[in-house]
Amino acid sequence: MATQNEFLLQVEGLKKWFPIKKGFFSQTVGHVKAVDDVNFKIRSGETLGLVGESGCGKTTTGRSILRLIEPTAGTVLFEGKDVLAMKKNELRRLRKDMQVIFQDPYSSLNPRLTVGQMLGEVLSVHKIAEGNAAETEVKNLLEVVGLRKQYFNRYPHEFSGGQRQRIGIARALAVKPKFIVCDEPVSALDVSIQSQIINLLQDLQNEYGLTYLFIAHDLAVVEHISDRVAVMYLGKVVEIASADELYKNPKHPYTRALLSAVPVPDPKNKSKRIILTGDIPSPANAPSGCYFHPRCPEANPECSQIVPQLAPIAENAGHEVSCIFYPSSLPKVQSKNQQAA
Template identity: 60%
Template sequence: MSVLMEIQNLSKHFSVESNFFGKSSSLLKAVDDVSFTIHKGEAFGLVGESGCGKTTLGKIIVNLYSPTKGSMIFEGKDLTKLKENQRRAYCKDMQMIFQDPYASLNPRMTVGDIIAEPIVINKLLPANKVEERVTYLLNCVGLAQHQRNRYPHEFSGGQRQRVGIARALAVEPKLIVCDEPVSALDVSIQAQVLNLLADLKDEFGLTYLFIAHGLNVVKHISDRVGVMYLGKLVEIAPKKELYANPLHPYTQALLSAIPIIDPEKKKQRIILEGDVPSPINPPAGCRFCSRCFKEMPVCKETAPELKEISPGHWVACHLFD
């Protein structure tokens, strides 16, 4: 499977705590030295706790944030070395489905206009073909043609997220960043949206970066999974390998938190103690060591590197040095 995008040592630091003279006194390291690849036609799942940098990473990829350092190589082109107008030409190839299906839609525009807008701006079709394309996209996401003249507030949360999906599909992207697209929806609707995304992936040959809080959601749609903690990737593996043989203690804790449907089966829950360290002043060694149940002296001193332990299975942990 060929590589669509390669992320190399990507970081995003935000200036915080300005002093009296307006100068920044510290940096918040939202994403810190992250590297991974996304293959054409796959769904790469990215999981982790709130505040670990998942959404920031997704926004960097779709050009909503500029990286502090690092490279993003998309189809052989390093986007970080292109000028703004050159990088903008790639924006239609990388779209985003946002977490909040209401805040991400313009309340003053009809659904038809929302979906048509990126087609018109990018001049993808003649004016007389745009309406036909909008109708087709509405049908693809399970909405009716007559709903094109309604406004976002007239739809349910699940329907609004379908509109967001249709808008992302409008410019025929090669990569879609799905930023927790089902977390704001009812559980019964989550399955419908996940199944829709899986069907669209096969129908249009899409590639996903699927961001979620828990491993139970990404299990149903991802081919490979990356686990993120406090701005860094701690484990990457094919889906089946990760669920069958999690190596990093943080991944093991996340998997232990997944509820079991069968009440007769018992599962040992790994409880993580302590608070997540501040991304402004992260630990010098392993960022997880203050909460890790397998902590060793070296963990406080040296940050572990992401290493390939078995084919396709990468982990950043001193247990495997």
């Protein structure tokens, strides 16, 4: 069983609620619960895949962990230190250890700066290198991510999408981080280029001992790169397990529906597709009980009343699920004496 010291990152009760304001005085009349009580842990050197439909809160979770947006509540521990309690100076120092690779490789790069200026600025801000030393370091970085050092004086518009993403990876690597949030780093790229970037990320992880939170839609890509996978639905993690376990033995009805939609290369081996009915509920007006119950093909009346908790299942302690069909997920009910106390 893993000890607390084995985990590089621990996320507990993370919430990000965006206020809904109306009227002349901009009164808050509700909240969009983009991230609602998310919990997971990542070991050093591990890749945790984070999957789910568009709008489920994956990107908001990643940005909240890095404090690119301020969380509403929760705890984020990085090497035992509370990220959310840090002052600006402490957070600036932490940026060297926690980096991000954005989804759109073009909009994340400054079109007015050359690659050399862009990466050199990172080294200068964090006081890693300046002048000739910085130029040498930037050229080394370019070669590490599979680009030529002659690209030093080129602008972002002179590169292809895959090359731009390599520049984004080089920028993240420049400060020698320990943890990187990969926010759908291959979704904007051609399929042939996706495999190159995935292989590059794996090579860099092996060489530098990096830890990834890998956010993606493509379940095949996530299976390939991840050690463990967390499945999100409407701001909550509904299942988390090792990649092998999750893909072979999914427990949550939502996870099974997602996996049934993955294309199978062999036309003779057709999987039975699980079609979900209805639309995804609004995070501003989430259903009562289990958030998934209006679309769940296995729901019963209790599902609309009980809020299940993410908890280990009996047969596999490393496999956690949030569903009332598993007794460990049922909330602990206090006795009347405990409530009175």
